[in-house]
Structures are given as C-alpha cells and as structure tokens.
Amino acid sequence: MKNFNPAAVEEERAAMVPPPPAAREEIVDDPPAEHQPSPSSATKPCWKTTTSSGAGVVIGTLMFLALLVGTNWIHHDAGYYSFHPVTDGGSFSRHGRATGRTRSSTAPLVHIPFSCGNDTSSPSLCRRRASPPAPSPSPSSSSSSQKQYSPGVPPPWCPDYFRHIHADMEPWRPTGITRDAVERARPSAEFRLVVVSGRAYVEKYRPSFQRRDILTQWGILQLLARYPDRVPDVDIMFGTGDVPVLRAADYPDHSTAPPLFRYCKDGTELAILWPDWSFWGWPEVNVRPWGALMEDFVRENGRLSWPDREPYAFWKGNPDVSPVRRDLFRCNNDSAAGKEWNVRAFKQDWNAAHRNGFRDSDLAKQCRYRYKIYVQGRAWSVSEKYILACDSPMLAIDTPFQDFFTRGLVAGKHYWPIDPARKCAAIKFAVDWGNAHPGQARRMGEEGSGFAREEMGMDYVYEYMLHVLTQYSALLRYKPTVPEKAVEVCVESMACPRRGREREFMMESRERYVAGRELCTLPPPFTTEEVREMAVRDEQVRSKLLQMEEGH
Structure with missing residues (x-):
C-alpha cells in the first residue's frame, strides 16, 4: 500500500461525488409484488446501505463521500429522515432524526404491580398477577424510560428499520399462516410461546444456550405488562440458535415455509427477526440490560473525549467461535515484522473474567479507542449495539448476517464498511484517514x-416487538389456543424463584409503568425500486473506497 496522503484525497473530490438522481416523492403502501426482490430475500450483506428512498440513499451516500474527502459541504443533519403520512400513499422528507418524544406533565402513570410474597409456585404467582394495576400517585416517581407524546400531537413514524417487518412477513402474506405451518417449525425451535387474552404460555422443546430462552420470554412478559390488552393472541415458534436453519431454497413456494422467530438471518433464510435476549441482560458474562447499560455508555463517553482516545481500532472478544475472528488477529501490530495495521485485538477469556469478577470486561469502559471493530461470531454478534454506542466510528467487517436493527444502519453515516478479503489494509486506511480528518x-x-x-x-x-406481533397475528388463519403441555409464565413466576445476577438483571429491566402513549406508526414497505437503488449506491460507496485505498 502506498503511503497515506491526505492532500491527495482532497484532489479526488470532484471525481468521487456522483450526480444525484431525481428524488422520489411517493411511497407505495402495498408490499412488493410476489417474486420481486425484497430486503429479506436479497442475498447481500446486512451492512448494505438502507434508507427510506432513492433520494434518501443518495443523500446518505453523498454524505459518506463528503466525509471521505474531508469537506463540510453537506450539513451532517442531511442524512436524517422521517416519514409523514399523506392521503393515498405517503411521502417523506429528510429533515430530522426519528421524531423525539416529550413527556406530558398531565399524563397519568399506571403502575405495574409486582410482588413475590411467600408462595413462589408458578400457578399461584400468575394468579396473583391478574389483579388490576393501580395508578401511580405521582408522575415524577417514574423510573421508566417511557416518553409520552404531547396532547394533540399524532404519533411519529417509527424508525426506518421497522419497514423490514413487512418483508419478514411477506412469504406468508398471500396465503396466511395455518396451525399446521406453525407446528412444522417445531424441529427448528427451542420453545413455543402462545399469548391468549393477554397471558403467556410456554412449551419448551429443548435447552437453549445459556439463558437465551428465559430472557427472551422475560422480554415478552415485559411487553405484555407494558401494553395490557394491546398484545394480540399469537402462537409462535422460537429458535434461539445462531446459524440459519430454514433455507429459502428449500421452499420454492415461500408461503409453505414454517414461520420461525429468530435473532438473526442471512439472505438465504426465511425467518421473522426479533430482538435478542441481551436487551434484558446477559447474566453469564455480566452484561447489564440495554437500557441501563446505555446510560453507562453516555457517562463514559462524556469522561473521555474522542481526541483523547487511543488512535487505533479496537476489538476484544472470543476468537474461537469463528474463522473470521481468528483471522482478525493477523491485523494486530507486529513491531518485530514492521507491520502496523492500526489494530489492537485482544482475546477475551471468559473463564478468567468470571474468576476476577469481570473487572476487565466492562463494555462501557472499552470506549477508550477512537475506532471500534465489529466482526461476526458464529453468525451475527450481539456486540454490534455495544460497539455502536461508544461515540467511536464502527469499522464493520462485512457479514451476510443481519439482526432487526442493523437493517437500518447506513454505510458511511453510521459505520465504515470493511471488506473481509482485505481487512487489515482496509482498517489501516480507515484509521489513517480518520486520524487525518478528526472532525468527520x-x-x-x-x-x-x-x-x-x-x-x-x-x-x-x-x-418493534408489538408491531411484529400485530402483523404476525393478522396473518394467522386460526385462533391460538394453549398447547396441552404448555405452562403459564408471568413476571412473578419467572423472577421470584431466581437468584443472583439473573434476578438482578430481571429487576433492572422490569417495566414499572404501563405505556402512556400510542405506538409509533409503522412505515410502509420498501418498494422494489428502493431496494435496487440501495444496492447500487452501496456498491458505489464500496467501489470508491477500494479505489482510494489502492491509490494511497
């Protein structure tokens, strides 16, 4: 690789910025036609650029190209967007992040009761749980993160990644979902969860790794408590593993595939994506629930400003779960061989971490580097949200796997894409460029x-969870009933018998108050043209990056 020359990069400005096409003003409310490509079925990395329209893609891409050449000719807010409904379809404008919510001082809070008592048997606890919630005496006493809409203000549109819910459901839209189709997913599922009249019942088929199943069910119980009488009756099969299990190629008629809820998928799989268990905590590795941990990140980011961080790309984790991770260690600094790739990769020994009380495994305290590397595990990795939260650019090594929210990330705006075939050189270039252009x-x-x-x-x-269940429920062609071997679960039956870190995280992630506002509005699905434009623009970004790396 040639020596990095920031001045030469500046000279590429005119050649790098492609002319934008005309903006599209309409969004089609109907889902893409059958057999047309969709975000769920296209075989492409999960890190592909995703925005709400062709114009959105152009602006997001132009912003990236502007970053690459170190100019400030695009205001950084230009990459934001929000939807606005109109009659007979929809239109969008890119002038703000997903609409913020402000608490109404007059909105009453309804407390969600919780009590273990002396009897910790599941049936007794769940019967007690049926008592009606009591209103909170004071809005100021809320410890919930919920925000309410101001009176008279309609709910905003949901963030852009919600649009992929339509694509996840698309295989079954022509025919609906039968009980037989759900039960055919059993060989691929760890558990079955049924909601009937606001109560949850679980039939367990096989053990999940660690407590994935328990904390996933805990999250659904929080949803039921947060939205009483709002969660529809559903019958879902849930797979808690990492690797794909239901290949689209095995079902030429996609509507015959059994519907399966999972944490991630690639472009070859049919699955309905769901937030992973770690949003409610990961007790085995002492990772706190997402809401509380995000507050830690905000504090730590404020303590160490970006210019004061170490000017390298950092990664720490278990390299034994995938060849891609093991290969990353080739990029580590090797002073003896004269190799400096700007990477600082460290192996995480979880057994040793457990013995020392996880003192060296505080995720929020790993933000002391200017750049953070994301690399997949066996499939996707829950680490992506923690890496994003650091205020340091995420250098994301391309992967075919996606989870529910990464489908809303835009290359060059939210992260810097890294080609795995040349990861060492690509990371070095990204770090060198970023250190030469600290503002961008x-x-x-x-x-x-x-x-x-x-x-x-x-x-x-x-x-997101409630919108998924609402869309899924609308496709069911039967009324869900409680399976013969299912056991009722509720907040008390799940939390009260538990001890230690697992109980601590459940209490930390427990919803205290009923949601006091309407849901954000689910945006329409992507059109076929939008999907095509996103793929084209993403490829242009990556192609230009390669040209820049090869030229310096």
Whole structure:
C-alpha cells in the first residue's frame, strides 16, 4: 500500500461525488409484488446501505463521500429522515432524526404491580398477577424510560428499520399462516410461546444456550405488562440458535415455509427477526440490560473525549467461535515484522473474567479507542449495539448476517464498511484517514451512537416487538389456543424463584409503568425500486473506497 496522503484525497473530490438522481416523492403502501426482490430475500450483506428512498440513499451516500474527502459541504443533519403520512400513499422528507418524544406533565402513570410474597409456585404467582394495576400517585416517581407524546400531537413514524417487518412477513402474506405451518417449525425451535387474552404460555422443546430462552420470554412478559390488552393472541415458534436453519431454497413456494422467530438471518433464510435476549441482560458474562447499560455508555463517553482516545481500532472478544475472528488477529501490530495495521485485538477469556469478577470486561469502559471493530461470531454478534454506542466510528467487517436493527444502519453515516478479503489494509486506511480528518471521523462515531441511543432505545424495541406481533397475528388463519403441555409464565413466576445476577438483571429491566402513549406508526414497505437503488449506491460507496485505498 502506498503511503497515506491526505492532500491527495482532497484532489479526488470532484471525481468521487456522483450526480444525484431525481428524488422520489411517493411511497407505495402495498408490499412488493410476489417474486420481486425484497430486503429479506436479497442475498447481500446486512451492512448494505438502507434508507427510506432513492433520494434518501443518495443523500446518505453523498454524505459518506463528503466525509471521505474531508469537506463540510453537506450539513451532517442531511442524512436524517422521517416519514409523514399523506392521503393515498405517503411521502417523506429528510429533515430530522426519528421524531423525539416529550413527556406530558398531565399524563397519568399506571403502575405495574409486582410482588413475590411467600408462595413462589408458578400457578399461584400468575394468579396473583391478574389483579388490576393501580395508578401511580405521582408522575415524577417514574423510573421508566417511557416518553409520552404531547396532547394533540399524532404519533411519529417509527424508525426506518421497522419497514423490514413487512418483508419478514411477506412469504406468508398471500396465503396466511395455518396451525399446521406453525407446528412444522417445531424441529427448528427451542420453545413455543402462545399469548391468549393477554397471558403467556410456554412449551419448551429443548435447552437453549445459556439463558437465551428465559430472557427472551422475560422480554415478552415485559411487553405484555407494558401494553395490557394491546398484545394480540399469537402462537409462535422460537429458535434461539445462531446459524440459519430454514433455507429459502428449500421452499420454492415461500408461503409453505414454517414461520420461525429468530435473532438473526442471512439472505438465504426465511425467518421473522426479533430482538435478542441481551436487551434484558446477559447474566453469564455480566452484561447489564440495554437500557441501563446505555446510560453507562453516555457517562463514559462524556469522561473521555474522542481526541483523547487511543488512535487505533479496537476489538476484544472470543476468537474461537469463528474463522473470521481468528483471522482478525493477523491485523494486530507486529513491531518485530514492521507491520502496523492500526489494530489492537485482544482475546477475551471468559473463564478468567468470571474468576476476577469481570473487572476487565466492562463494555462501557472499552470506549477508550477512537475506532471500534465489529466482526461476526458464529453468525451475527450481539456486540454490534455495544460497539455502536461508544461515540467511536464502527469499522464493520462485512457479514451476510443481519439482526432487526442493523437493517437500518447506513454505510458511511453510521459505520465504515470493511471488506473481509482485505481487512487489515482496509482498517489501516480507515484509521489513517480518520486520524487525518478528526472532525468527520468523530461525526461518524456520533451518528452511530446517536442511532443506538435514540432509534433503538427500549421504547422503540418494545414498539418493534408489538408491531411484529400485530402483523404476525393478522396473518394467522386460526385462533391460538394453549398447547396441552404448555405452562403459564408471568413476571412473578419467572423472577421470584431466581437468584443472583439473573434476578438482578430481571429487576433492572422490569417495566414499572404501563405505556402512556400510542405506538409509533409503522412505515410502509420498501418498494422494489428502493431496494435496487440501495444496492447500487452501496456498491458505489464500496467501489470508491477500494479505489482510494489502492491509490494511497
């Protein structure tokens, strides 16, 4: 690789910025036609650029190109967007992040009761739970993160990644979902969860790794408590593993595939994506629930400003779960061989971490580097949200796997894409460029952490969950009933018998108050043209990055 020359980069400005096409003013409310490409079925990395329209893609891409050449000719807010409904379809404008929520001082809070008592048997606890909630005496006593809409203000549109809910449901839209189709997903599921009249019942089929199943069910119970009488009756099969299990190629008629809820998928799989268990905590590795941990990130980011951080790209984790991670260690600094790739990669020994009380594993305290590397595990990795939250640009090594929120990340705005085939050189170039253009690099870090903080806060996580279940329920062609071997679960039956860190995290992530506002409005699905434009623009960004790396 040639020596990095910032001045030469400046000279590429005119050649790098493509002319924008005309903006599209309409959004089609109907889902894409059958057999047309969709975000869920297209075989492409999860880090592909995603915005709400062709114009949105152009602006997001232009912003990235502007960052690359170190100019300030695009205001950093230009990459934001929000939807606005209109009659007979919809239109959008890009002039703000997902609409903020302000608490109404007059809105009453309804407390969610919780009591273990002396009897910790599941049936007794769940029967007690049926008592009606009592109103809170004072709005100021709320410890919930919920925000309410001001009186007279309609709910805003949900963040852009909610649009992929339509694509997840698309295989079953022509025919609906039968009981037989759900039960055919059993070989791929760890548990079945049924909601009937606001109560949850679980039939367990096989053990999940660690407590993935327990904390996933805990999250659904929080949803039921937060939105009483709002969660529809559903019958879902849930797979808690990492790797794809239901390949689209095995179902030429996608409507015959059994519907399965999972944490991630790639472009070859049919699955309905759901927030992973760690949003409610990961007790085995001492990772706190997302809402509380995000507050830690905000504090730590304020303590160490970006210019004072170490000017390298950092990664720490378990390299034994995938060849991609093991290969990353080739990029570590090797002073003896004269290799400096600007990477600082460290192996995480979880057994040793457990023995020393996780003193060296505080995620919020790992933000002392200017750049953070994201690399997949066996499939996706829950670490992506923690990496985003650091205020440091995320250098994301391309992966075919996606989870529910990464489908809303925009290359060059929220992260810097890294080609795995040339990861060492690509990371070195990204770090060298960022250190030479600190204002633009810092802005990218702030965009990523802003997305994590504002567009995937727990308010939106729960709203995403409820929108998914509402869309799924509308496709069921039968009335869900409680399976013969299912056991009722409720907040008390799950939390009261538990001890230690697991109980602590459940209490920390427990919803205290009923949601006091309407859901954000689910945006329409992507059109086929929008999907095509996103893929084209993403490829242009990556192609230009390669040209820049090869030229310096």
